[in-house]
Amino acid sequence: MVADVALTDLVRPGMRIALADGTSSPHLLHAELSRAAAAAGDVRLVVGWHPAPAPDLDVTAFADVVCIAGGPALRAGIDAGTVRFTPSRLSAVPSLLAGPLRPDLVVATLVRDPDGFRMAGDAGWTRRLIDAGVPVAALVSHTAPHSDAGPPLPDAAITVVAESQDRASGPAEIRTPAPTADDVAIAAHVAGLVPEGARVQVGPGRLAAAMVAALRVPVRVDSGLLPEPVVDLDAAGLLLGDPVCAYLIGTRRLHEWADGRRLLHPVEVTHDVGRLSSADLPPLVALNAALEIDVDGQINVEGIGDRTTGLIGGHPDFAAAGARSVGGLSVIALASRHRDRPTLVSRLSRPVTTASHDVEIVVTERGIADLRGLDRRSRRAALLDLWGDLSDVG
Numbered sequence: 001m002v003a004d005v006a007l008t009d010l011v012r013p014g015m016r017i018a019l020a021d022g023t024s025s026p027h028l029l030h031a032e033l034s035r036a037a038a039a040a041g042d043v044r045l046v047v048g049w050h051p052a053p054a055p056d057l058d059v060t061a062f063a064d065v066v067c068i069a070g071g072p073a074l075r076a077g078i079d080a081g082t083v084r085f086t087p088s089r090l091s092a093v094p095s096l097l098a099g100p101l102r103p104d105l106v107v108a109t110l111v112r113d114p115d116g117f118r119m120a121g122d123a124g125w126t127r128r129l130i131d132a133g134v135p136v137a138a139l140v141s142h143t144a145p146h147s148d149a150g151p152p153l154p155d156a157a158i159t160v161v162a163e164s165q166d167r168a169s170g171p172a173e174i175r176t177p178a179p180t181a182d183d184v185a186i187a188a189h190v191a192g193l194v195p196e197g198a199r200v201q202v203g204p205g206r207l208a209a210a211m212v213a214a215l216r217v218p219v220r221v222d223s224g225l226l227p228e229p230v231v232d233l234d235a236a237g238l239l240l241g242d243p244v245c246a247y248l249i250g251t252r253r254l255h256e257w258a259d260g261r262r263l264l265h266p267v268e269v270t271h272d273v274g275r276l277s278s279a280d281l282p283p284l285v286a287l288n289a290a291l292e293i294d295v296d297g298q299i300n301v302e303g304i305g306d307r308t309t310g311l312i313g314g315h316p317d318f319a320a321a322g323a324r325s326v327g328g329l330s331v332i333a334l335a336s337r338h339r340d341r342p343t344l345v346s347r348l349s350r351p352v353t354t355a356s357h358d359v360e361i362v363v364t365e366r367g368i369a370d371l372r373g374l375d376r377r378s379r380r381a382a383l384l385d386l387w388g389d390l391s392d393v394g
Contacts, residue, residue, distance in 0.1 A: 007161040010105060010137050011036035011043060018097065018129060019057075020108035021048030021069060022122030022247040023171035026139040027056065028164060033107055034058035046101050047083070048093070048124060049313065050074050051204065051249060052172030059083055066101060068093050068125075070311025078308045087351070090224065090314040091271035093125045103134060109169065110138045111145075116152025120144035121171035121255065122247045123264040130157055137161045141169035145255045147248070149262035173251045176228065179210040182335040185365035187214035190333055193361060193368075194219060194285050197240065198328070201276075201286045201318045202227060204249055207333060211287050220282060221245070224270050224314040226263065228254040246270040271314050276321030277328070286322030288315055290334045292348050295380045295393055297356035297371060299332060300348040312353055319358040329360055336364040336390045344387045362386065 007029060011017070019025060019033070037043035038061040045062040049069035057073070059065045065083045067074050069090065077083030088096055097103065106129050109120040119127055121144045130136050130153050140163040179187070187210040194200060194215060199222040202208040212229035221230055221243035228250030233239045234257070246267050248258055269275065276284050291309060292300040299319075301310040322330035332354075334343050343364075362369040362383060369386040371379045384391055 005159050005161055007032050007107070007137050008036040008039065010135070010159065010161070011040050013040045013042045015040070015104040016044040016046060016101070018046045018103035018106045018126070018134075019048075020106060020122070020124065020126040021050055021071070022124050023052055023174060023249055024109045024119075024121030024144060025050060025052070025054070026107055026109045027052070027054065027172065028166070028169050029107055029137070029139050029162060030054055031056035034061040037061045046097070046103055047074060049247070051174055067311075068096060068101070069313055070308070075308045079306065085308075085311065087312055089271075089312055089316045090267050091273065091317045094128050094266075094268055097125060097129060098132070103129065106130060106134050106136045108136055108138055109141050109144060110136075110153065110158070111148070112140055113146060113152065116155060117158055118146065118148035118150065118152060119264055121147065121264075123148060123150065123266045124246050125267050127153070127266045128268060130154065133157055135159065139164065139169060143167045143170035145171070145248070145259035147258045147261055147263045149265050171248055171255055174249050175251055176209045177206050179206055182365040183207045183210040186333050186335065186363055187211045189363045189368055190287060190331060191215055193329060193331060195283065195327070197282050199282050199284045201284065201288075201322070203288055203313075203315070205289060207289050208287065211333065222270075222276065222284060224267070224318070225249050226254070226258070230254070231257045244270060267314075271317040273317055273321045273324065276318065277324035279326055283327035284322050284325040285329045285331065286318040287331050287333060288319055288354075290332050290343070291338070292343055292345050293332065293334065293359075293362065293383070294345050294348050295383055296376065297359045297362070297379055297383065298348060298352045299354040299359060300350045301353045302350040305349045316354045316358065319354045323358045323360055330358055331361045331363060332359050333363045336366055336387050342387060342391050342393070344383055344391050344393060346393045366390075
């Protein structure tokens with residue numbers, strides 16, 4: 001790697017630094033950033049969604065670490081209290097970062113196009129900070145896909161601290177496990193809810209991948225995350241137009257497919273409930289998973305008990321948009337049991353992530369509960385009936 005300026009030259013005591021998130025977080029800079037923060041002292045860090053391992057990111061090197069989205073790489077720190085999680089839906093993150101959590105420096109992975117620098121593999125909330133003139137310490141990757149739909153980033157804000165031909169400088173590869181029998185059954189039920197020509201949103205993980213793979217009608221994809229089964233959807237002739245997304249999550253196969261397509265938009269676009277539910281666009285079917293649902297239809301995706309699993313992300317944004325979209329749907333999909341424990345509970349083990357009034361259809365491997373137009377008592381009865389003998393709700 002070559003650079004004009006070292007990252008350590010840009011890190012100063014008292015700074016707040018935002019580390020770009022997604023699979024394209026600059027993993028090759030994590031160790032250097034941690035060392036620079038420890039040497040400078042009193043450096044605060046803001047981190048977002050980190051789905052890939054980050055063993056070189058030493059959170060103890062910072063005076064304070066605030067997480068605004070979550071992800072597997074940060075679970076241990078959140079549970080141990082070395083990383084503070086601030087609850088926020090993803091659509092509100094740009095406001096947080098423009099206000100109380102505004103950083104003095106962004107550390108991000110970029111690609112260089114003939115007309116300038118662009119985001120690499122993920123747009124997320126980082127692009128707005130750069131467009132607003134927050135200085136950027138950039139890792140320039142020669143292996144990341146060129147998929148940013150936005151204009152070139154302002155050169156004046158960017159300092160290149162590293163440049164790499166290494167594949168590790170591109171998006172981390174995230175492999176999705178094979179679906180379970182329950183996943184396949186749930187996905188088959190969900191596929192029947194998606195009308196031809198609709199816009200579809202999905203989240204990360206095994207069940208989400210199974211739901212995309214089960215689709216049998218042509219659809220558009222309008223989602224925060226773009227999972228790898230979209231490549232198969234395209235190969236089958238079922239993908240209408242280019243997807244709209246903020247993050248890529250998959251393997252090299254997805255990254256190569258995405259290269260040269262203008263897919264990546266900032267979260268102000270991808271998670272804008274007004275745009276998502278607009279009557280000027282095809283109906284939105286939001287396909288979200290959950291960890292728990294209570295008898296009133298409230299959703300928890302943060303974790304079970306004291307163990308962090310997910311965190312908020314865009315779940316409430318897309319659920320609200322699906323419920324508001326005329327002809328669209330807000331669908332919650334989950335297996336009826338997890339590790340021999342019913343997922344329908346009388347009381348959630350974590351705070352509510354998504355309100356019950358934004359939950360319209362609930363799907364398990366056993367079937368579908370359509371909650372639209374039902375009063376509270378009827379909603380409870382429909383959920384209890386769907387779980388049947390698998391529920392131990394009193």
